Amino acid sequence: MTEVRVGLIEFGKALNDSVTLPGLGELPGGQVSAGRAVRGARARLRRGDHVLADNLRLGIMVRKKFFSSDVEAVTDAGFLKDVFVAVGRRDLAKGDSLELYTDDTVGPDTSRQDGVGAVLAPGFDQLTGFHASVGVREGVLRFGALVSLVRGGRPAGEPMRVLGLFGPAGPLEELPPGPPGTVLLGFQCEVPPLAGDALVAFQEPAHDFLERREGSVVVHGVTDLGNGSVVAAVEVPEGRGAAFTTGSPARVLRPIGTTFNERSTVVSADLRILSLARDGVAVRTSAGTRVFTVGLATRDLRENDLIEAYVPAAVAPLAPLAPLAPPPAPAPAAVDVNTASGPELASLPGLSPSRVTTALELRQRQGGFPDVEAFGIAIGLQPHEIVRLRGRATAGRVALRETGVRQLDI
Known part of the structure; x- marks a missing residue:
């Protein structure tokens, strides 16, 4: 298997929803939420738990310049950066994402x-x-x-x-x-x-979507059954959901790279979920369960691998109507590291009192931080601690005292 997931762009998280390029119109803005966005990469369009399109290409990618509202072309951008892209779709909306990948073997169908x-x-x-x-x-x-x-x-x-x-x-x-x-x-x-x-x-076949994702889980332990299959103890990542079903297809993804260049390789595909168990009791679905076990017909499974379950569109059944549930609690507002008070900064993960003091002193001295990553590095956070700031912190516009020029968090 040659597919490598190289990045994820999420729309609705950027400082600006779009920019306008003369002669082209508006390009939607998104934030690189994992890995890197590399110009020319292939992409899948995801909306919720559905993959709507495949074999898109990241054909144009621009960002706003540091010291003006003008835009510039970029070849790649790391996570927590804002980019504006063209992929051949006009329906990119808040909540959508582009899953960026490379594949040297499997290409699009060009037979018709x-x-x-x-x-x-x-x-x-x-x-x-x-x-x-x-x-x-x-x-x-x-x-x-x-x-x-x-x-x-x-x-x-x-x-x-x-x-x-x-x-x-x-x-x-x-x-x-x-x-x-x-x-x-x-x-x-x-x-x-x-x-x-x-x-x-x-020509490409008409479809409403390509597949429905049942979710991803992290492998914490593997038991080899000795018959070509394994049972894996897995956990649903915090803040995400997963509802695995016995018999559904699955992939195994192996994370590679560093915190600032997260990638994952698809090491196995077209597997079937042979069994599911919760607290030692066999179940047909894992819905609502955070920790459970999964049986797979493979021996190439390691701790920290990801198991991704999905249902192809051709066999995806109509989902039954679910009873109305109370609305979810609103997510806490992101803390702006360029304007937040000391107690507000202290509410962020990893910010000890000494780090809060350092952040306030640096902000007073230099006028602010260009982005969350620069903020984390400046106050001495480790890479894994900076990752924990995703969705919890933002860096708004700051004015530099020397010039008065406004700087954007990009």
Whole structure:
């Protein structure tokens, strides 16, 4: 298995919901919540517990500059950073996330052509990357379509997404044969387009979603049964939910990298959950249970691995109507490290009285902190302690005394 999960972008957590790029429109803003966001990475669109789309590409990625409201193109961004992206979807909303990954073996299905266009004149922009004037010869080109650049009858680079489609009157949803239009490809192009290249679009099956995730659990202990299978003692991570079901497919993910570059490799896939038990008693589902055991037909399972259970869309049953539950308690407001009082800072995990004193002195001396990561490093927090600040702390705008220029938490 070659898939490596390299990062996660969550929308609705950034300081700004969107930015506007001239000629392109609004790009949604998200925060890198795990690993790193690398321009050109493949991505899955997740909404709640459903995976809505796969084989998206992180084609454009910009961020706001430190000392102005202007934006700049970036090639990668670490966790707790805000980025604004284009992936070929206009429906990214608060609560959605992009699961970023690489896979050197399994690629998108390019067996069914939907349209073919000829590149007439290529172009490049520092912010939005590659674009080209294209005349469609047959079929149709659509916004968000999976396309491949073909040169001399052979693909040039990996398949990518149409990030924008424009005619003389403005944005288009599709481009049929006739007058040429401009196709925006961004920075996902591994090979710059040339006049005379072909741009081939591919059909993708219509679907409401690809799979439903039942959740992920962390392995704390493994018992080898000696028959090619294991029983794992697992725990649902704090703040998350999981409802495993006997017979559901599962994957095993193995975390790699460091705290600031969290990644995980899919080491086993298409497994089946053979058994579930709670307090030593066999159960069909783990719903509502934080600690339980899982039986899997694999021996390649280690402590700290993640087991991810899912149901493919083709076999996903309609969920039964659940009884109304009381609304959840509102999450506590994030503490702004640039304005919070001493007692408010002391409420954050890992902030001892001495660290609170250090934070207040540094804030008074330098005027504030550019982001939460810089705040944690400045007061001596360890990487795992900085991770615990996620969702609990934020770094708002600060004014530098020397210049009066406003600095953004990005």
